[in-house]
Amino acid sequence: MSTSERQATRRSLQVALGERSYPIHIGSGLLGDPACLAPYLVGRQVMIVTNEAVAPHYLARLKSGLPGDAEVREVVLPDGEATKTLASVGRIWDALLEAGFNRRCTLIALGGGVIGDMVGFAAACYQRGVAFIQVPTTLLSQVDSSVGGKTGVNHSLGKNMIGAFWQPRAVLIDTDTLQTLPAKELSAGLAEVIKYGLIRDAEFLAWLEDEMTALMALQPEALAWAIERSCQLKADVVAEDETEQGVRALLNLGHTFGHAIEAHQGYGRWLHGEAVGVGMLMAAELSHRLGWLSRTEVERTAAIIAAAGLPLAAPADMGVEDFLARMRLDKKNVDERLRLILLETLGRAVIHDQAPRELLEELLATFPRN
Amino acid sequence: MSTSERQATRRSLQVALGERSYPIHIGSGLLGDPACLAPYLVGRQVMIVTNEAVAPHYLARLKSGLPGDAEVREVVLPDGEATKTLASVGRIWDALLEAGFNRRCTLIALGGGVIGDMVGFAAACYQRGVAFIQVPTTLLSQVDSSVGGKTGVNHSLGKNMIGAFWQPRAVLIDTDTLQTLPAKELSAGLAEVIKYGLIRDAEFLAWLEDEMTALMALQPEALAWAIERSCQLKADVVAEDETEQGVRALLNLGHTFGHAIEAHQGYGRWLHGEAVGVGMLMAAELSHRLGWLSRTEVERTAAIIAAAGLPLAAPADMGVEDFLARMRLDKKNVDERLRLILLETLGRAVIHDQAPRELLEELLATFPRN
Numbered sequence A, B: 001m002s003t004s005e006r007q008a009t010r011r012s013l014q015v016a017l018g019e020r021s022y023p024i025h026i027g028s029g030l031l032g033d034p035a036c037l038a039p040y041l042v043g044r045q046v047m048i049v050t051n052e053a054v055a056p057h058y059l060a061r062l063k064s065g066l067p068g069d070a071e072v073r074e075v076v077l078p079d080g081e082a083t084k085t086l087a088s089v090g091r092i093w094d095a096l097l098e099a100g101f102n103r104r105c106t107l108i109a110l111g112g113g114v115i116g117d118m119v120g121f122a123a124a125c126y127q128r129g130v131a132f133i134q135v136p137t138t139l140l141s142q143v144d145s146s147v148g149g150k151t152g153v154n155h156s157l158g159k160n161m162i163g164a165f166w167q168p169r170a171v172l173i174d175t176d177t178l179q180t181l182p183a184k185e186l187s188a189g190l191a192e193v194i195k196y197g198l199i200r201d202a203e204f205l206a207w208l209e210d211e212m213t214a215l216m217a218l219q220p221e222a223l224a225w226a227i228e229r230s231c232q233l234k235a236d237v238v239a240e241d242e243t244e245q246g247v248r249a250l251l252n253l254g255h256t257f258g259h260a261i262e263a264h265q266g267y268g269r270w271l272h273g274e275a276v277g278v279g280m281l282m283a284a285e286l287s288h289r290l291g292w293l294s295r296t297e298v299e300r301t302a303a304i305i306a307a308a309g310l311p312l313a314a315p316a317d318m319g320v321e322d323f324l325a326r327m328r329l330d331k332k333n334v335d336e337r338l339r340l341i342l343l344e345t346l347g348r349a350v351i352h353d354q355a356p357r358e359l360l361e362e363l364l365a366t367f368p369r370n
Helices: A003-007 A033-040 A054-066 A084-100 A113-125 A139-145 A177-181 A185-202 A202-216 A220-240 A245-250 A255-265 A274-287 A293-305 A318-328 A358-368 B002-008 B032-038 B056-063 B088-096 B115-125 B139-145 B175-180 B183-200 B202-216 B220-242 B247-252 B255-263 B272-289 B295-307 B320-327 B357-366
Strands: A011-015 A023-028 A045-051 A071-077 A106-109 A131-136 A150-155 A158-164 A171-172 A340-345 A348-354 B011-015 B022-027 B046-049 B071-077 B106-112 B133-138 B150-155 B157-165 B171-176 B342-346 B350-351
Touching: A011 A220, A023 A340, A033 A131, A033 A171, A033 B071, A045 A054, A045 A084, A045 A113, A045 B247, A054 A106, A054 A113, A054 A177, A071 A084, A071 B320, A084 A150, A084 B150, A084 B157, A106 A113, A106 A150, A106 B088, A113 A131, A113 A139, A113 A220, A113 A245, A113 B115, A113 B157, A131 A139, A131 B032, A139 A220, A150 A274, A150 B088, A158 A255, A158 B088, A158 B115, A171 A177, A171 B150, A185 A220, A185 A245, A185 A274, A185 A293, A185 A340, A185 A348, A185 B088, A185 B139, A185 B350, A185 B357, A202 A293, A220 A245, A245 A255, A245 A340, A245 A348, A255 A318, A274 A293, A293 B056, A318 A358, A348 B011, B002 B255, B022 B247, B032 B133, B032 B171, B046 B056, B046 B088, B046 B115, B056 B071, B056 B106, B056 B133, B056 B175, B071 B088, B071 B320, B088 B115, B088 B202, B106 B115, B115 B133, B115 B150, B115 B157, B139 B183, B139 B202, B157 B175, B157 B255, B171 B175, B175 B220, B183 B202, B183 B247, B183 B272, B183 B295, B183 B342, B183 B350, B202 B342, B220 B247, B247 B255, B247 B350, B255 B272, B255 B342, B272 B295, B272 B342, B320 B357
Parallel strands: A023 A171, A045 A071, A045 A106, A106 A131, A131 A171, B022 B171, B046 B071, B046 B106, B106 B133, B133 B171
Antiparallel strands: A011 A023, A150 A158, A340 A348, B011 B022, B150 B157, B342 B350
16 A cells, blocks of 8 residues: 555544543554554553564564654563562562653553553552553454553452543554564454444344355455454443443443463463454353253354354363352452353343352353363 | 540542542541441451551550451561562562452552552552551651552662553542651641642641641640641642643652662662652752742742741752753653743742753752752
8 A cells, every 4th residue: 555545444432431531543654654643642651562573573663653762661571460469560660660761761561461551550550640542453452442541450369450431642543563463463453342232233243144255365455444343332431431330331241251261370371352253152151040041043143253264162171160159259249249241142242140159150150161 | 635626627529530539637636436337348358567666556456446356467568668569569578469359359558658558559450459547657648648549569670660550449548647746747747738839839838827827736736727728739730631741740849859868878778758848848949949929939938848847948968960850751841841830920830941051050050959
């Protein structure tokens, strides 16, 4: 594409959060474009945080888009979910203090959701809060963690247990970065895209069923629309409920089961999106057993998850009690009731804490294992 | 005092921060009173965090004021500023996760400012934010760190560099706890009380000059009024400027110099209030050299600081460059300008970033050393 063609395909949306509102820009060629980053920098001090997998592809391109007078430092962390620890965030804080960066600095998160969550948390707590910009380079982070201000790290006893709500100044989604994304990670991102259709937009879900082949083939217009629609659906939910008191919990469809899988396997063995894919199917199956979804609707759910290249079975070594023990720690729980996100129908999710324990245990016992 | 007399001396004020507003209750006998804590607990899970100096005196009394069905856990940390680290906060997070505490838990900070700052930060970032109650047991924490929502820990490269803004559900100030406070710590608390007079209330400053002997003798009515007026003055400032964009910086009178002293000596060698006392005198002296304060006003400042039992000289081993190097890292600085809080007159402070470098260096060179 030429530069003008590229610019013509750019789209933007606004996440409406009062004085914490911020834009998401989506398109090709954003990374090296000086007009994209400059408006969101606070002061001259810029700390780019990325990882060893992303840096060789995109770090130089990102830096070429920074103003000439910026004082730029970098932290390059190892790749993967195992890096998402307080110790890694400590490295970012050390680097900021060693550089003498003050409150008017800007952090830039260049990478997937792990980098975004850690950099957001580092920004939230450095000198009690500084600016940061998200530059998500995976489909998952583009449609999920770049919207909503959830930041944090894992603890050995639970995923995302330490963190803060902190909004970026802007999100820049350069769709070119998906060209180097491994196929497994594309699928993992599509799990979250499918989720938005399942919980809130039956029409989008039907469009995804039609276009899944184009998405898997990285067809640019299809990708751009899938990202924009996903961000818009998430932004709508977040605007309604910034700190997850109510409707925002619906975004966790499949996540209670999925987190249990990730935690039990050890973070990083299953991709987050893969675990969420299976988790959504478990939620759909439980919704069916509660009499809400028809068998056909469960089958449609399984079919689109399969079409996105995602697994349909839980890990062979996870028993009922393995699931239950992990699920009890879930942040959505109120006092001791297990709260689950379930589907009334395709396109409408609900928060439910009345599922009979026997029904849940039966589901966990009979759900397919690989 | 009888119970009814005690209750008659209780006073309350409200920190007005919209939906994050909270009450401060001040009085005798609050700690063991079941009516004081119960209204502010969220759910049944309660984690009390205190230190080895405070626990023997007040932990049992605090617990006797909790509802019978509360699930209570404790973390007892070492005493002192050296404890105020990310590692200590990590111990609180470990304890919360090991107990399986969910988002509807309540943390209670029983102790001085170090405990309050750490527990507030632990609450701010546990599962992205849970409730906490401040029960400050030192004069300093009662008049300072219990109001305003600043939480955090020290880093080897700077004080309070990692933290968050997070408001408590309530602050309970039991004036009985001052009876066991070491004299040095009473003086350190009085430094902050004097500060409120200096920056914002000339009438309160004059009252303090009259009543300093009564305060040093722990006279209950004088203490209660000094605490209430200090909290009210701080609450007014915080309500105007919750996240320290403007007027709130005035609360840092004496703190830029004071932090430099604390950091250079190694945290915990000088009490925070002692360092702030000297810092306020340095700020008053610099204000005089700028032509703002009269010599008489500087002498009044020195006299009330001395009457509170506080040192009037900086550490003998701190040179001009030792001060400057530490002061450059101060969070109030914007880009590279050094921002100081100075006094236009007694009772009125201003933010100033135009003090000539030579004047500052001359002050640092000539200010008395001990």
